[in-house]
Structures are given as C-alpha cells and as structure tokens.
Amino acid sequence: MIIFKVAAISLAGIRLNSVDHYSRDLSGLIKGCGAGIVVLPAYSSLVLGLGCGAFMSGPDFAGTLYMFSADSEGWNSLFFELHSTLARKNKIFLAAGTTVETEAGGYYHSAYCFNPAGEICCRQKQTHLTQVERELDFTRGEVLELFNLERLNGGSLKAGLVVGNDARHPEVSRIFALLGADLVLCSGALEAGINCWPQAAGMWAQVQQNQFWAVEAQLSATIAGQKYGAASAVIGPCEITPGLSGYLARGYPDTPAVTAVLNESDRQNIKSSYPLLKMLNREAYTGLLSL
Amino acid sequence: MAAGSFKEKLFQRYLIWLCRPARIKKHLRARLPSDRKPVPVDRCRIRAAALQLELNLHKSPFDYADEMHRRTREAVDRGAQLIVFPEYNNLQLMGMLPGIEKIEENYRDKDSANKEAGGGGEEEVNLTDLYRFMSPVVRPLVHTVFSSLSAAYGLYIMAGSYILADNGEIVNRSFLYGPNGELIGSQDKVHLLPVESGWSLKRGSSFSVIETALGKLALPVCMDATYYETFRLIELAGADIVLLPIADQQEYNYWLALRGIWPRVQESALFGVKSALVGSVAGFTFTGRAGIFAPLEITPNSDGVLAEVEPFDSEAIAVADLDLEALARLRADHPWRDCNSALYRKYFPQIYRL
Numbered sequence: 001m002i003i004f005k006v007a008a009i010s011l012a013g014i015r016l017n018s019v020d021h022y023s024r025d026l027s028g029l030i031k032g033c034g035a036g037i038v039v040l041p042a043y044s045s046l047v048l049g050l051g052c053g054a055f056m057s058g059p060d061f062a063g064t065l066y067m068f069s070a071d072s073e074g075w076n077s078l079f080f081e082l083h084s085t086l087a088r089k090n091k092i093f094l095a096a097g098t099t100v101e102t103e104a105g106g107y108y109h110s111a112y113c114f115n116p117a118g119e120i121c122c123r124q125k126q127t128h129l130t131q132v133e134r135e136l137d138f139t140r141g142e143v144l145e146l147f148n149l150e151r152l153n154g155g156s157l158k159a160g161l162v163v164g165n166d167a168r169h170p171e172v173s174r175i176f177a178l179l180g181a182d183l184v185l186c187s188g189a190l191e192a193g194i195n196c197w198p199q200a201a202g203m204w205a206q207v208q209q210n211q212f213w214a215v216e217a218q219l220s221a222t223i224a225g226q227k228y229g230a231a232s233a234v235i236g237p238c239e240i241t242p243g244l245s246g247y248l249a250r251g252y253p254d255t256p257a258v259t260a261v262l263n264e265s266d267r268q269n270i271k272s273s274y275p276l277l278k279m280l281n282r283e284a285y286t287g288l289l290s291l
Numbered sequence: 292m293a294a295g296s297f298k299e300k301l302f303q304r305y306l307i308w309l310c311r312p313a314r315i316k317k318h319l320r321a322r323l324p325s326d327r328k329p330v331p332v333d334r335c336r337i338r339a340a341a342l343q344l345e346l347n348l349h350k351s352p353f354d355y356a357d358e359m360h361r362r363t364r365e366a367v368d369r370g371a372q373l374i375v376f377p378e379y380n381n382l383q384l385m386g387m388l389p390g391i392e393k394i395e396e397n398y399r400d401k402d403s404a405n406k407e408a409g410g411g412g413e414e415e416v417n418l419t420d421l422y423r424f425m426s427p428v429v430r431p432l433v434h435t436v437f438s439s440l441s442a443a444y445g446l447y448i449m450a451g452s453y454i455l456a457d458n459g460e461i462v463n464r465s466f467l468y469g470p471n472g473e474l475i476g477s478q479d480k481v482h483l484l485p486v487e488s489g490w491s492l493k494r495g496s497s498f499s500v501i502e503t504a505l506g507k508l509a510l511p512v513c514m515d516a517t518y519y520e521t522f523r524l525i526e527l528a529g530a531d532i533v534l535l536p537i538a539d540q541q542e543y544n545y546w547l548a549l550r551g552i553w554p555r556v557q558e559s560a561l562f563g564v565k566s567a568l569v570g571s572v573a574g575f576t577f578t579g580r581a582g583i584f585a586p587l588e589i590t591p592n593s594d595g596v597l598a599e600v601e602p603f604d605s606e607a608i609a610v611a612d613l614d615l616e617a618l619a620r621l622r623a624d625h626p627w628r629d630c631n632s633a634l635y636r637k638y639f640p641q642i643y644r645l
Contacts, residue, residue: 012419128629142633165627168517170558171635179641197587197594205554244544274485276517283496284481284642286526291635 002264004154004183008036008232011044012220016051023082026174030090033259037093037149041232042111042164042189042238044080044097045072050223057224064224068106068217069100069136076101080112080120088118088121095185097217098126102245106139111187113147113159121145124161128169139268144175146208149183157181157264162186162203170204173206177277181212182264189219192229192253203240204246211271213262220254229253232262303424306387308430310352318353319439321359329445329470330372332504334615339373339532339564340366340619343581343600343607344451346570348386348395355383356436357397361390362608363440363448369610373447373505374578377568377581378513378538379464380451381429385572395573418573419461419490425457432465434474434487442472447505449534451566452480452512460493464512465536467501478503479510480519481520486540487514491573498524506615513537531615538568543578543603553595557585562597562613569604583611588621 030038031131043114046068047182050056054075058064083096095113099152102108125141141163150156160176162184167173176184181260186203186256218230233250237243240263241248248260273279330338342362349355360378366374385391430453437450452465464481479495480487498521500509500603509530515521516535525533535552556563567579584590589598600607 041561127631127634130627130629131625134629139630140631140634142631142637144634144638165629168558168627169629169631171631172525174519175638175642177637179640195594200549201554201557201595205550205557208550208554209517220509238544238546238550238567243546245546251641279482279485279514279519281481281494281496282643282645284498284525285520285639287527288520288635288643291629291632291639 002151002157004037004157004264005035005259006037006039006215006234006262007033007116007257007258007259008043008215008217009182010218010220010229010232010251010253010255011047012291013256016221018050018052019078019082020024022048022052023086027086027090028261029257030086030092031057034256035092035259036151037215039095039185039215039217040097041217041222042098042187043219043221043228044187045076045099047219047221047223048079049075061226062136065100065132066136069102070116071100072100072275083112083234084114084118084120087114087116091116095161095187095217095264097187108139108141108191109133109136109163110141111163113185122159122161124163126163126166127172128165130165133165142238144179146176146179146181157182159183161187164188166204167206167216168198170206170209173210177210178213182267183213184213186214186216188216188230189228189250190226190230195230203233204235208246209276211267211276212236213267218253231255232258234258234262236262236267237270239274240266266272280281294438299424303427305557307431309387310428312435313429315356315432315435319356319360319436319443320358323439323443327443327445328415330370332372334474335617337372337505337615338370339562339583339611339613340369340371341375341581341583341598341609342377342498343567343569343579343602343609344377344380345441345606346577347383348391349383349474350386351567352384352432352454354579355428355432358383359436360440362443365608367444367446370609371610372445373532373534373564374450375449375534375564375566376451377566379568380452380536380538381425381433381453382568382572384425384429384432385440387428389423404642405535406420413570414636422454422461422490423456426528429453430455431567437468438472438474441468441470445470447503447508449536451536454463454490454492454500461489461491462493462495464639465512465534467508467510467534469503475503476510477510478512480515482518484514498528499557499633500525500528500530508532508534511535513551516555519555519558522555522561526559526561530561531618532613533563535565537565537579538577539579540575540577542558543580544573544577548580554582557586557595558579560586560625560628561616562609562618581609583609586618586621587612588626589617
C-alpha cells in the first residue's frame with residue numbers, strides 16, 4: 001500500500017524580510033508538517049525577493065512582475081540554491097513555488113521541484129497565460145513534464161507540476177492524467193476576497209474529472225499593495241474524501257500549512273469502480289486534433 | 292419483456308394507436324392557447340427555464356401530455372423563451388405497461404432486502420427490451436407533445452432526452468423544438484454511464500450546435516458534462532448556451548452534483564441550463580437540482596450561479612435571464628483564458644488517439 005504524507009504551504013507567517021529568516025521559518029514549518037512532499041505557492045520567488053529588499057515593488061502587480069522579470073536571473077540562482085538546500089536538509093520533495101525566468105529572449109513563469117538529494121527533479125513552464133502575463137510578453141511553455149516521486153521505503157507516484165493559471169485550463173490536467181499522473185503539485189496565487197469559486201473551478205474540478213490527487217498551495221502575501229490569499233488544500237476524488245467534498249484537507253487563506261495522507265489504494269479503487277478516463281469517447285474528439 | 296410474441300406485438304400496436312399523433316394533438320388543442328404572442332428576442336435578456344420534474348408513472352398518454360403542458364405553462368408564466376426538460380423523460384411512460392407496478396414493487400422489495408443484506412441488485416427485467424418495445428410508442432408521442440407545445444407558445448423547448456431504438460441500436464437522445472413546432476436539433480449522448488453501457492446503448496460520436504434566434508444552442512446529455520472535451524468542442528463550434536438534461540442516480544450530495552455542468556461552464560465560457568429528473572422508479576432513484584449557470588465573471592454573486600432550485604427530490608423550476616452580449620464581451624476580453632495550440636498539437640494526437 002502506497003501512502004504519502006503531503007503538505008501545502010501558503011507562506012503565511014513566514015518571515016520574508018531576509019533569506020535567513022525565510023529559510024529558518026520554512027524549515028521549521030516543514031519539520032512540523034512531517035510530510036515527504038511539500039508544495040509552495042506561486043510567486044514564492046517574487047515575494048521573497050520583494051520582502052528581503054532584493055527588488056522594488058512597482059505601482060501595481062503587473063509593474064512589479066515586469067521589473068522582477070527583467071532582472072530575476074541572479075536572484076533565481078540564489079532562490080534555487082536555497083530551496084535545494086531546504087529539500088536536502090529536510091529529505092523531502094519540495095515544489096518550491098514559482099519564479100520568472102528568461103530563456104531565448106522570452107519570459108517564462110516556471111515552477112521547480114527539488115528531490116530529497118536537493119537536485120532539480122522537475123522544471124515546469126506555465127503553458128497558459130493570463131491577460132496580464134500576455135501584456136507583459138510572457139511566453140507559453142509547450143511541454144508538460146512528469147517525474148517520479150519515490151519514497152525511501154519503496155513505492156512511487158508519477159507527478160506533474162501545475163503552474164498558476166494552468167489550473168483553470170482542463171487541457172493541462174487531462175494531458176497529465178492521460179500520460180499517467182497520479183498526483184499534481186499546484187502552485188497558485190489568487191487575489192484575496194471571495195475566491196472559493198475560482199478555486200473550485202480550478203484544481204478541484206480537474207481532480208474530479210481526472211481522478212488524480214492534487215496538492216494545491218495558495219499564496220498568502222501582499223504584492224504591490226494587492227493582498228493574495230486563498231485556501232491551500234489537498235484534493236482527491238470526491239468518493240474517497242470526508243463528506244464526499246473532494247477535500248482531504250483545506251485551510252483558510254491565512255493558514256500556514258495544510259497536510260494530508262494520500263492512500264493510493266483508495267484512489268485506485270475508485271478509478272476501478274468508476275473508470276472515468278476509460279469512458280472517454282475519443283471518436284468524438286477529432287475536432288480537438290485540429291486546434 | 293421481449294417484443295417477440297404475438298400478444299406483445301398486438302399490445303405494442305394498441306399503445307401506438309393509443310398514442311397516435313392525431314389523438315394527442317386533439318387532446319392538446321383543446322388545452323393550448325390559439326393566440327400565441329411570441330416574446331421579441333433581446334440578446335441581453337433571454338429568459339431560460341430549467342425544469343425539475345418529479346418522476347410519476349403515467350398510465351395514459353394524455354396524462355403525460357398534460358404533465359408536460361403543465362410544466363411548460365409554468366415556465367411560460369414566468370416569461371421563459373427557452374425551456375429545458377430532463378434526461379430520461381420517457382420513464383414516466385413506462386406506466387402504460389401492464390404490471391409495471393408489480394415490477395416496481397419487486398425492485399423496491401429487493402432493493403430494501405439488498406440494503407439489509409448489504410448485497411447488490413440482480414436485474415430481472417431486461418430494460419433494453421423495454422426501451423425497444425416502447426420506442427415506436429414514445430417517439431411519435433414525444434414529437435407530437437413537444438412540437439405542439441413549442442408551436443402553441445412560440446418558444447424553444449429542449450424536450451429532454453429519451454432512450455429510443457434507432458436503426459436497431461438503442462440511444463439516449465435529446466431533442467430541440469423551435470417556435471414553429473419544428474424539430475430543429477437532436478443529440479445522442481456521447482459519454483455513457485456504466486449502467487447505460489450495460490443496457491447496450493450506442494453512444495453518439497459528435498456534438499450538435501444549433502443556430503437559433505436565441506443564439507447557438509447545444510444539447511449534450513448528463514454524463515457528457517463530466518468531460519471538459521464536450522464543452523470545449525461545443526464552444527469551438529460557436530455555442531452560447533448549453534442545455535443539459537440530467538437524471539442523477541445517486542443520493543444527493545452538493546459536491547457530487549457540482550462536478551458536472553458548473554465547472555464546464557467556467558472552463559468554456561458558456562451559459563448552462565440544467566434540468567433534472569427526480570424521484571424513483573423500478574429500483575432507480577434520481578436526485579438533482581435544476582439550475583442555470585454562467586461564468587463567474589458575469590454572475591451577480593461571482594459564484595457561477597444565475598438560478599438554482601432548492602429541493603433535490605421534488606418538483607421545482609429555475610428561471611434566469613441570459614445576457615449574450617455580456618458573454619461576448621467576456622469572451623473578447625477574458626482575464627485568464629488562453630489557448631496553447633502548440634501544446635495541444637504536441638499531446639492531443641497521443642492522448643486522444645483512437
């Protein structure tokens with residue numbers, strides 16, 4: 001029986017005013033969670049860079065993101081090194097949230113995951129851009145990467161990283177599911193307010209139509225005066241969650257971390273008794289092949 | 292019931308005679324208005340009604356016609372221009388079969404016995420045979436009833452879906468009638484439940500989108516809304532409003548019910564009108580909440596719901612105005628939707644290969 005303990009961290013309560021504080025607070029929280037797979041939210045790199053004064057805030061989110069994007073290269077090296085160390089010291093898979101990186105002249109919103117050896121085990125570029133990101137001339141990723149999450153005592157799950165806005169685009173989750181993903185690690189950032197509905201229309205809906213697990217970390221922080229905060233969650237098919245809600249665990253926007261245990265045999269059972277993906281009717285989808 | 296024996300054939304002929312269009316038309320003519328006043332179409336305010344029907348077995352086709360008329364009238368009185376009936380809208384007509392009460396009683400007894408014993412039901416009645424037997428009865432009856440109702444009130448009616456025989460195959464098919472009473476579209480259910488596959492239903496292989504004065508309409512059936520592909524294809528074909536008949540065979544649960552049309556409307560930026568069949572017959576219990584849904588960005592409470600009935604097990608109606616212009620504006624200037632053709636071209640041939 002494959003069982004994984006997972007955690008989604010919002011960065012609420014984590015001191016961002018220095019890399020040292022961030023590292024210590026996050027390490028303490030990770031240890032407290034006791035999870036083997038930990039997910040940080042979107043824009044983790046940006047909020048840390050702003051918090052510790054490496055970057056200036058712009059007049060608004062778009063302006064701030066623009067300034068960060070233009071000058072993130074050196075910062076990213078530090079960001080990767082920091083999270084590589086956190087993954088290695090805590091012997092965990094750490095989906096470190098997202099940053100913006102430049103490649104071949106294009107800006108990409110990318111997520112990184114580090115394995116317990118501190119190596120990058122997955123880098124995922126966001127494949128669907130928001131209006132703001134398109135206006136900032138961001139580039140879309142064109143590849144979806146799957147990687148293995150192995151446990152020290154045996155067993156592994158196939159996983160993919162879902163970056164920000166990709167959670168709302170069902171094509172991403174469907175591709176992951178049909179390529180064999182058991183689990184997706186989602187780094188998100190939603191403006192604070194009544195945002196339970198956009199969240200439900202995102203990762204929750206994708207879990208229900210693909211029957212994989214999702215660990216969704218939502219950012220709790222302020223960027224350029226705009227507060228971000230939504231409920232981090234661990235999501236599974238309704239049938240194997242309390243109250244049939246689809247949530248194994250769900251926090252509030254300012255909850256530092258939510259944790260849950262994934263029992264893979266429960267998921268395999270529901271996939272077997274209600275085989276949603278086997279009931280796809282590919283004959284009817286030829287219109288999608290001409291997109 | 293195998294439709295083979297002489298007695299059965301004779302009885303089938305009797306039912307066909309009983310449900311003959313001329314007889315049904317005459318019955319309805321006496322009840323329908325003759326001075327219809329069609330409501331002018333305003334693209335900013337198309338009033339839709341999603342009906343929740345309680346499952347009652349009707350012994351007479353007149354009872355069925357009267358029931359469909361009563362519910363249509365209820366929607367018309369609320370100003371509806373577009374009315375949506377639920378899935379399996381022919382189950383009520385099983386009441387015309389002799390001994391159906393006995394079959395139902397057996398199912399109920401067996402169901403409770405099974406529940407006590409913790410066992411699963413063993414099917415005795417071959418439902419496929421029943422659907423085949425009733426098909427030549429149901430088809431003209433349904434056409435007559437909904438053609439008459441839509442013409443009399445000058446509106447669009449999605450008559451729900453029906454399990455029917457067609458060229459030797461059994462399909463779950465929805466029908467759309469226009470304001471002159473003409474059949475303007477139909478759709479075979481594309482994604483079947485395991486129980487429907489067990490009934491040897493043939494699944495559809497494409498989605499219809501019908502151009503009307505109320506915008507482009509699509510009419511997939513129930514389980515089709517579990518799959519994003521349905522709504523994406525319908526959206527790509529230009530649809531504005533999806534009319535979805537459902538009959539959910541499960542105990543009502545908010546989260547389970549949320550898994551269908553609501554997220555699909557968010558993913559594909561469309562209006563969704565969901566009608567529901569509720570109640571029990573022959574061992575099957577249906578629950579649901581009819582409702583009218585829209586993208587979060589154009590619903591007053593930002594929750595994606597324009598109207599939704601409260602009860603999940605009794606008759607109700609949801610009515611709301613659909614603003615096609617607001618939908619067009621949202622689509623043209625959407626804050627988060629994007630298309631990545633390069634990604635789809637890379638993976639779709641692999642994941643959707645036949």
